[in-house]
Amino acid sequence: MHVEDASNTISESDYGTHTLVVYEDLETLRVLFLLRKKKG
Numbered sequence: 001m002h003v004e005d006a007s008n009t010i011s012e013s014d015y016g017t018h019t020l021v022v023y024e025d026l027e028t029l030r031v032l033f034l035l036r037k038k039k040g
Contacts, residue, residue, distance in 0.1 A: 007035040
């Protein structure tokens with residue numbers, strides 16, 4: 001799954017839903033964090 005798709009999936013999930021995200025590397029983590037922060 002692409003980082004943008006993962007961010008959208010997390011954003012659209014119900015409150016209280018637990019999601020396990022496995023990062024390929026630290027760059028992917030940084031991009032996902034920045035995308036989530038923008039949607040904030």
